[in-house]
Amino acid sequence: MQITTLTDLEAVKARGLAQLYPEKPKILVGMATCGMAAGAQRVLETLQKRAQQLHWDGAVEKTGCIGFCYEEPLVDLIIPGQPRLTYARVDQEFAAEMMTAVAAGTVPEENFLARLDVDDMILDGGPRRFYEGALSGFVAQAPRYEDLDFFKLQRHLAMRNCGFIDPDNLEHYIARGGYFALHRALTSMTPEEVIEAVTVGGLRGRGGGGFPTGVKWASCRKAKGWPKYVLCNADEGDPGAYMDRSLIEGDPHAILEGMLIGAYAIGSTEGYIYVRAEYPLAVKTLQRAILTAREAGLLGQNIFGAGFSFDIKLNLGGGAFVCGESTALMASIEGRPGEPRAKYVRSVEKGLWNLPSNLNNVETWANVPLIIAKGADWYREIGTEGSKGTKIFSLVGQVKNVGLVEVPMGVTIKDMVNLIGGGVPEAREFKAIQIGGPSGGCIPRELWDLPIDFDSLWDAGAMMGSGGMIVMDNSTCMVDVAKFFLDFLIDESCGKCIPCRLGLKRMRDILEEFSSGKGSLADLEELQSLSEAVQDGALCGLGSSGPNPVLTTLRYFRDEYEAHILGRRCPAGVCKDLITYAINQELCNGCMACVRECPQGAITGEKKQPHQLDATLCIKCGACFEVCKFGAVEVS
Amino acid sequence: MSISFKSLETILERHPPSPEHLISALQDVQARFHYLPKEAMTAVCDHLGVPVSRGWAVATFYKSFSLEPQGEHGISVCMGTACHVRGARNLYDKFRRDLGLPGEEGTTRDRKFTLRQVRCLGCCSMGPVAQVDEEIHGNLNQRKAGQLIKLYRKR
Numbered sequence: 056m057q058i059t060t061l062t063d064l065e066a067v068k069a070r071g072l073a074q075l076y077p078e079k080p081k082i083l084v085g086m087a088t089c090g091m092a093a094g095a096q097r098v099l100e101t102l103q104k105r106a107q108q109l110h111w112d113g114a115v116e117k118t119g120c121i122g123f124c125y126e127e128p129l130v131d132l133i134i135p136g137q138p139r140l141t142y143a144r145v146d147q148e149f150a151a152e153m154m155t156a157v158a159a160g161t162v163p164e165e166n167f168l169a170r171l172d173v174d175d176m177i178l179d180g181g182p183r184r185f186y187e188g189a190l191s192g193f194v195a196q197a198p199r200y201e202d203l204d205f206f207k208l209q210r211h212l213a214m215r216n217c218g219f220i221d222p223d224n225l226e227h228y229i230a231r232g233g234y235f236a237l238h239r240a241l242t243s244m245t246p247e248e249v250i251e252a253v254t255v256g257g258l259r260g261r262g263g264g265g266f267p268t269g270v271k272w273a274s275c276r277k278a279k280g281w282p283k284y285v286l287c288n289a290d291e292g293d294p295g296a297y298m299d300r301s302l303i304e305g306d307p308h309a310i311l312e313g314m315l316i317g318a319y320a321i322g323s324t325e326g327y328i329y330v331r332a333e334y335p336l337a338v339k340t341l342q343r344a345i346l347t348a349r350e351a352g353l354l355g356q357n358i359f360g361a362g363f364s365f366d367i368k369l370n371l372g373g374g375a376f377v378c379g380e381s382t383a384l385m386a387s388i389e390g391r392p393g394e395p396r397a398k399y400v401r402s403v404e405k406g407l408w409n410l411p412s413n414l415n416n417v418e419t420w421a422n423v424p425l426i427i428a429k430g431a432d433w434y435r436e437i438g439t440e441g442s443k444g445t446k447i448f449s450l451v452g453q454v455k456n457v458g459l460v461e462v463p464m465g466v467t468i469k470d471m472v473n474l475i476g477g478g479v480p481e482a483r484e485f486k487a488i489q490i491g492g493p494s495g496g497c498i499p500r501e502l503w504d505l506p507i508d509f510d511s512l513w514d515a516g517a518m519m520g521s522g523g524m525i526v527m528d529n530s531t532c533m534v535d536v537a538k539f540f541l542d543f544l545i546d547e548s549c550g551k552c553i554p555c556r557l558g559l560k561r562m563r564d565i566l567e568e569f570s571s572g573k574g575s576l577a578d579l580e581e582l583q584s585l586s587e588a589v590q591d592g593a594l595c596g597l598g599s600s601g602p603n604p605v606l607t608t609l610r611y612f613r614d615e616y617e618a619h620i621l622g623r624r625c626p627a628g629v630c631k632d633l634i635t636y637a638i639n640q641e642l643c644n645g646c647m648a649c650v651r652e653c654p655q656g657a658i659t660g661e662k663k664q665p666h667q668l669d670a671t672l673c674i675k676c677g678a679c680f681e682v683c684k685f686g687a688v689e690v691s
Numbered sequence: 692m693s694i695s696f697k698s699l700e701t702i703l704e705r706h707p708p709s710p711e712h713l714i715s716a717l718q719d720v721q722a723r724f725h726y727l728p729k730e731a732m733t734a735v736c737d738h739l740g741v742p743v744s745r746g747w748a749v750a751t752f753y754k755s756f757s758l759e760p761q762g763e764h765g766i767s768v769c770m771g772t773a774c775h776v777r778g779a780r781n782l783y784d785k786f787r788r789d790l791g792l793p794g795e796e797g798t799t800r801d802r803k804f805t806l807r808q809v810r811c812l813g814c815c816s817m818g819p820v821a822q823v824d825e826e827i828h829g830n831l832n833q834r835k836a837g838q839l840i841k842l843y844r845k846r
Contacts, residue, residue, distance in 0.1 A: 373753025
């Protein structure tokens with residue numbers, strides 16, 4: 056149906072609420088890409104099949120990702136008058152058992168993760184309790200979400216709907232207060248007031264730069280030229296960051312609503328979303344959301360009868376990291392190779408088709424409706440002095456609790472790794488955290504009291520980037536990490552300017568010398584000066600921030616470089632030319648696992664006798680190390 | 692290799708004849724044929740009114756296009772940071788060894804598999820990961836990689 060008035064919106068909201076919290080029980084399966092990879096599709100099918108067999112009177116639905124990726128697949132059980140119960144690592148067998156239990160009127164106690172007593176409903180004027188009175192039995196003892204270390208410091212603002220709604224269902228989105236902010240902006244605020252709210256709220260670009268969003272909007276509004284374009288950067292190329300994918304897959308309308316509000320403020324009628332083709336589910340989710348919004352009249356002509364028109368086109372990326380850069384992204388939408396240009400003239404003045412264009416990242420857009428709905432002052436309260444609101448991080452790498460984490464700005468690295476992340480794996484030591492992808496840097500343990508916000512990270516030589524956080528322990532070699540990022544950037548450099556095209560390559564050659572044990576201390580100086588030259592000389596952000604991983608590792612882990620150069624050894628046991636594999640004769644109990652796995656036949660031995668490794672045949676592939684359950688394969 | 696002109700025509704019909712549709716038209720060709728046949732490239736450029744040189748510029752710039760026919764199964768091994776620190780390099784070498792590929796990337800001689808590196812599949816929580824055709828396999832190690840190849844060889 057068409058939604059043109061506040062009454063329409065209220066009616067849809069009522070319908071949506073009845074679906075979100077029906078009078079019958081409901082089971083939700085987290086079906087974002089991470090859940091799917093863990094087998095959520097099969098879990099959903101099992102639940103549906105079993106429900107049919109048992110003639111169960113309830114609903115089985117899909118939802119997005121709440122962020123707890125390492126516990127996937129996640130399944131939620133919502134029974135009227137009961138707290139919402141979340142089950143983790145659900146497989147087909149357990150799904151069938153679960154459905155049997157639920158159909159019999161009980162709740163399973165196995166695989167239990169946490170219970171949720173209150174749904175925040177932040178946009179909708181207040182929390183909603185799932186039950187009244189006291190709980191009894193197993194549920195009363197069950198841990199709550201806020202008791203889990205992973206969730207203690209979290210606050211889901213941008214992710215407000217992820218894991219709560221069916222992303223393809225517009226009514227669900229509206230039920231949780233969606234599109235009310237757009238209505239408010241269009242009917243009771245001037246474009247200037249909208250820009251003012253975003254500026255005062257202190258929203259800064261979540262894609263990496265941290266540029267004040269309101270200031271950008273204001274310059275685009277002032278710029279001469281028509282039409283103006285509003286763009287969404289969903290070309291999430293940073294390796295190790297996937298919050299944009301998750302937001303799109305969990306709550307696509309939040310992004311559309313943000314763009315609509317931005318378009319109204321800027322005075323734009325046409326928008327583009329540039330999304331990575333490597334995210335097929337995100338692409339499909341956006342296609343469906345745009346169609347649904349168009350059918351409801353929320354995209355198109357004369358939205359809410361306020362005389363404002365706006366529509367969005369979807370553009371698929373071609374798999375080039377550099378297209379995350381604003382001018383390269385615009386070149387790509389125009390159908391050209393994604394080469395950045397020098398920004399003497401900013402893209403808010405001359406961007407796409409040489410017309411004023413405003414580009415913001417997915418997470419930035421998802422924050423916009425929040426500021427309009429709750430007010431700039433409410434938003435300002437969250438975060439630190441210079442960085443307002445929350446930020447989503449993908450906490451990955453060598454850490455126990457892997458997942459997406461949305462926290463207020465200013466949480467320390469230590470809390471991030473030890474509390475939320477649950478620390479590094481046993482018997483290992485935390486070494487560094489890499490923040491900001493190929494443009495960011497590695498921050499060492501000594502600085503782990505550093506609050507995570509735009510400016511503190513910048514001062515430490517890293518940057519927020521899009522929020523990828525890769526935890527590294529003593530099994531990670533910093534020279535190897537620096538080399539990894541350079542490899543990445545060399546691969547992704549568009550080749551237009553010389554500092555980036557050749558400078559990064561030469562830097563990599565030097566690192567290669569180090570990791571093969573041929574470097575000298577003089578090379579270290581050359582690496583430093585070359586890094587600074589590339590920083591100063593490159594045309595776009597990809598090149599000029601490219602040396603950051605090298606510079607920060609040089610700054611904080613110089614001893615590790617020196618070990619490679621002077622000691623000809625790799626302390627982490629990663630650089631192949633500097634390590635040897637051997638079998639500890641005392642720990643080896645002769646299980647034959649490594650003998651079978653070795654592709655070279657370099658390991659020999661009898662059952663129940665310690666094995667022997669012939670170093671002349673060994674190619675250092677690490678297969679034996681991976682299969683040995685007794686820690687008998689040693690790297691030195 | 693000859694291509695079906697009918698399916699090419701359907702693709703061309705979907706795209707209005709102006710240069711901005713170059714990338715999306717080539718993406719459709721890639722999706723249909725799993726690579727960009729030379730004849731298709733010429734046809735797309737003629738249709739959109741752009742020089743063929745520009746078509747090749749775009750095709751060689753973006754990673755998602757391939758100029759060679761692809762194997763029956765595509766294996767994309769994620770080489771993102773999270774996978775890297777969890778051993779993606781050794782995993783990739785295992786795939787390469789088992790498939791008997793001489794170079795970094797490529798297609799096996801029997802056209803059964805195409806192996807390539809990809810920068811982050813966005814499944815960092817399950818690293819190291821690899822995608823075979825449409826399916827993502829997480830928490831891999833070298834042993835599982837060997838099993839995966841055996842499994843798909845039979846399909």
